[in-house]
Amino acid sequence: MAAEIVAAAITDVELMKASQIGMKALGAGMAVGLTGIASGIAEMAIGSAAVGATAENKDVFGLVLLLTVIPETIVIFGLVVALLLIF
Amino acid sequence: MLTPRQMSRLLIVASKDRMGTVVNELYRRHLFHIEDFVDQANPEYDGFKIGTPLAGATEAATDLVNVRAIENTFSIDSEAFVAKARPAQTAMQARIESDLPAITSEVEALTGRRARLETGVKENEQKIAEITPFASVPVDLDLYSGYFRFVVFAGYVARDVTIAVPNEKFYTKGKNQNFIVVVTPGEHRSEVERVLQEASYQAVTIPAESGTPQSRIDYYSGQISTAKKEIEEIQAKIDGIKQKHAEFLVACEEVLKCRVEQTEAPLRFATTHETFVAEGWVPTESVADVTQALEKATGGKIFVKELSVDYEHDSVPVEYDNPSFAKPAQMLMDVYSRPKYTELDPTLMVSIIFPLFFGLILGDVGYGLLLLGMCLVLRKYITGEEGTLLIKVLRNASISSIFFGLLYSECLGFALPWSPIMFSRHLKIGAHTVGHGPQIPELMILAIWIGLLHITLGRVLGMANHARQDHGSHRTKAILANAGWIFVMWGILLVIWSMVQMPYMPDFTTLPKLVLTLNLASIIGAVMLVAGVLFIARESALEIVELPTIISHVLSYARIVAVGLSSVAIAMVVNFIAIGMLIEPQLESITIVGVLFIIMGVVVFLIGHALNLALGILGGGLHSIRLHYVEFFTKFYKGGGKKYSPFGLKRRFTED
Numbered sequence: 243m244a245a246e247i248v249a250a251a252i253t254d255v256e257l258m259k260a261s262q263i264g265m266k267a268l269g270a271g272m273a274v275g276l277t278g279i280a281s282g283i284a285e286m287a288i289g290s291a292a293v294g295a296t297a298e299n300k301d302v303f304g305l306v307l308l309l310t311v312i313p314e315t316i317v318i319f320g321l322v323v324a325l326l327l328i329f
Numbered sequence: 330m331l332t333p334r335q336m337s338r339l340l341i342v343a344s345k346d347r348m349g350t351v352v353n354e355l356y357r358r359h360l361f362h363i364e365d366f367v368d369q370a371n372p373e374y375d376g377f378k379i380g381t382p383l384a385g386a387t388e389a390a391t392d393l394v395n396v397r398a399i400e401n402t403f404s405i406d407s408e409a410f411v412a413k414a415r416p417a418q419t420a421m422q423a424r425i426e427s428d429l430p431a432i433t434s435e436v437e438a439l440t441g442r443r444a445r446l447e448t449g450v451k452e453n454e455q456k457i458a459e460i461t462p463f464a465s466v467p468v469d470l471d472l473y474s475g476y477f478r479f480v481v482f483a484g485y486v487a488r489d490v491t492i493a494v495p496n497e498k499f500y501t502k503g504k505n506q507n508f509i510v511v512v513t514p515g516e517h518r519s520e521v522e523r524v525l526q527e528a529s530y531q532a533v534t535i536p537a538e539s540g541t542p543q544s545r546i547d548y549y550s551g552q553i554s555t556a557k558k559e560i561e562e563i564q565a566k567i568d569g570i571k572q573k574h575a576e577f578l579v580a581c582e583e584v585l586k587c588r589v590e591q592t593e594a595p596l597r598f599a600t601t602h603e604t605f606v607a608e609g610w611v612p613t614e615s616v617a618d619v620t621q622a623l624e625k626a627t628g629g630k631i632f633v634k635e636l637s638v639d640y641e642h643d644s645v646p647v648e649y650d651n652p653s654f655a656k657p658a659q660m661l662m663d664v665y666s667r668p669k670y671t672e673l674d675p676t677l678m679v680s681i682i683f684p685l686f687f688g689l690i691l692g693d694v695g696y697g698l699l700l701l702g703m704c705l706v707l708r709k710y711i712t713g714e715e716g717t718l719l720i721k722v723l724r725n726a727s728i729s730s731i732f733f734g735l736l737y738s739e740c741l742g743f744a745l746p747w748s749p750i751m752f753s754r755h756l757k758i759g760a761h762t763v764g765h766g767p768q769i770p771e772l773m774i775l776a777i778w779i780g781l782l783h784i785t786l787g788r789v790l791g792m793a794n795h796a797r798q799d800h801g802s803h804r805t806k807a808i809l810a811n812a813g814w815i816f817v818m819w820g821i822l823l824v825i826w827s828m829v830q831m832p833y834m835p836d837f838t839t840l841p842k843l844v845l846t847l848n849l850a851s852i853i854g855a856v857m858l859v860a861g862v863l864f865i866a867r868e869s870a871l872e873i874v875e876l877p878t879i880i881s882h883v884l885s886y887a888r889i890v891a892v893g894l895s896s897v898a899i900a901m902v903v904n905f906i907a908i909g910m911l912i913e914p915q916l917e918s919i920t921i922v923g924v925l926f927i928i929m930g931v932v933v934f935l936i937g938h939a940l941n942l943a944l945g946i947l948g949g950g951l952h953s954i955r956l957h958y959v960e961f962f963t964k965f966y967k968g969g970g971k972k973y974s975p976f977g978l979k980r981r982f983t984e985d
Binding site: 315325326329 | 664766767769770773881887888891892894895951954955958
């Protein structure tokens with residue numbers, strides 16, 4: 243009887259550990275995914291304005307390409323958080 | 330090196346009859362950046378007028394337009410043209426007078442003849458199109474017209490019609506349209522018209538021709554093919570002229586461009602009745618040369634004086650002054666903005682740090698070699714000035730990637746035979762994981778260190794810039810504010826270090842506690858923080874809201890690790906899918922289906938790595954340069970300098 247309880251407890255602990263790893267992976271995925279969406283939304287407006295500006299004047303291409311990637315910081319932070327979560 | 334080339338302001342005064350000589354000499358030296366004279370803008374120049382072009386300006390401009398028109402006909406692009414020999418300017422001038430009119434008239438005659446032939450071809454094609462419907466009617470074309478009593482209808486109808494009045498009708502059923510010809514006495518005209526209208530009749534013009542339709546079509550087709558043959562001959566002749574004279578033409582263009590620029594230069598000078606005044610900029614080390622050259626050319630009948638420069642108000646043109654290895658980075662600077670004359674020029678730092686960042690991000694021997702090969706190949710095809718510089722920037726970056734690839738021990742996502750010399754970025758993807766996995770925390774700390782040092786360097790440069798540019802109390806305040814930012818950043822760090830232990834960072838947690846839970850390091854940190862905030866607030870209280878950017882800017886350098894790791898991950902996943910999942914299992918026992926799988930694996934491998942390389946260049950390049958533009962330059966750099974463009978031309982096709 244006692245052995246069974248111990249065995250059940252061990253399985254519970256293992257299950258807990260496994261689900262914790264899963265939760266971590268889930269958290270990491272959400273960190274990258276949600277920040278990715280946020281970056282996308284932010285880049286959407288900049289990108290369309292950038293294309294318009296480039297159509298008017300080709301010289302600004304370098305500058306607007308740069309402005310377009312500025313919101314990428316958000317997803318980079320997400321990626322950093324995810325990496326720290328997993329490793 | 331860290332400042333733009335030093336410039337001096339020159340004033341040149343001479344009598345008008347020396348203007349040609351002076352302009353010629355300045356043009357040849359290619360050093361004098363003309364400050365355009367603007368009428369009535371400067372009270373000192375009251376009574377002066379803008380000069381008039383020198384003799385020969387109109388002729389040169391007309392010739393230039395002609396030459397460009399011919400080049401256009403030949404589709405010669407002088408930008409991309411590579412000439413074998415460079416004739417002398419004097420020889421060219423004689424040839425322009427003797428050969429250019431002949432070539433122009435020859436080309437004009439040929440293109441004129443070609444245009445006429447092309448119009449003829451179009452007209453004949455139009456005639457054929459008009460006759461074609463009648464080809465199915467077995468009647469000569471001259472029988473369609475010239476009647477007093479009869480009316481002829483010819484056109485397309487939707488269906489066949491039955492006409493109650495006397496008539497003669499010919500109907501052909503076509504694929505899309507049905508053609509009908511009806512001849513009827515004049516009195517039944519309205520009746521026939523009505524019947525035809527019901528069948529949605531569309532009239533066609535009756536061609537004014539004689540003979541059978543087919544013979545006329547053959548005749549015009551013959552005409553067209555003769556004309557086309559002649560057009561081909563003309564084209565061959567034009568190509569021949571192009572082959573023969575292309576080099577002469579680009580040289581002509583250059584010589585004429587020089588002449589136009591020279592003859593029109595007085596439009597940028599101030600003149601009186603008898604004299605002219607030119608103001609402009611010359612690199613300080615060349616002032617003596619230019620002065621001597623002008624005096625020699627005019628026999629001493631010229632007044633050249635170096636004016637004092639008011640750096641606050643004069644817009645001094647800016648020319649980079651960098652060692653040759655740093656020159657490609659000037660392109661990266663110009664994309665942002667050229668430095669102002671009084672500002673520090675960070676090109677040298679960009680030229681060193683940009684490749685380092687790129688290498689840290691891409692860090693893969695295989696990708697580095699591919700990129701290097703790409704640069705070497707592209708160098709042959711890209712001839713423009715900016716393109717060449719960009720290729721050089723990429724070349725330096727690829728060498729740095731190879732170097733860091735060796736340190737990281739990475740080649741196309743595989744491990745090299747040694748374990749990473751620097752921190753490992755090998756992720757645990759697929760069955761072939763070696764070592765102890767990626768050292769993410771260590772890499773993060775490395776990125777943070779890079780960020781701290783880079784930003785501190787930026788702030789120190791900011792102090793130097795304010796020291797150079799500002800005056801009085803504002804100067805002190807601005808310098809102290811920049812120091813304040815450094816204090817706040819390192820103060821926060823000291824406080825963190827005295828509370829938390831971190832790898833590869835100083836550990837102050839073990840210092841003896843002095844007051845409550847605070848030890849020496851945290852007290853110094855707190856004092857620095859408060860002092861820093863005070864310094865910043867003294868310059869501008871609004872800046873206080875910017876304080877959190879200290880943390881976000883430093884953390885932003887984590888992208889060096891994050892972008893790099895994502896590229897490693899893609900490479901390893903590609904390898905795992907291509908080799909681990911598709912190729913390797915099939916190699917155990919080769920079957921026909923297995924061969925297909927292996928081919929698929931190879932395709933996945935190639936496409937995957939090509940995509941990852943493209944992403945790596947884009948990611949590595951954009952993020953490295955962004956760290957410069959956003960995190961580094963915002964600390965000290967304004968830009969907005971005027972480009973130094975000396976009067977003259979870099980000759981490519983002729984010699985002076």
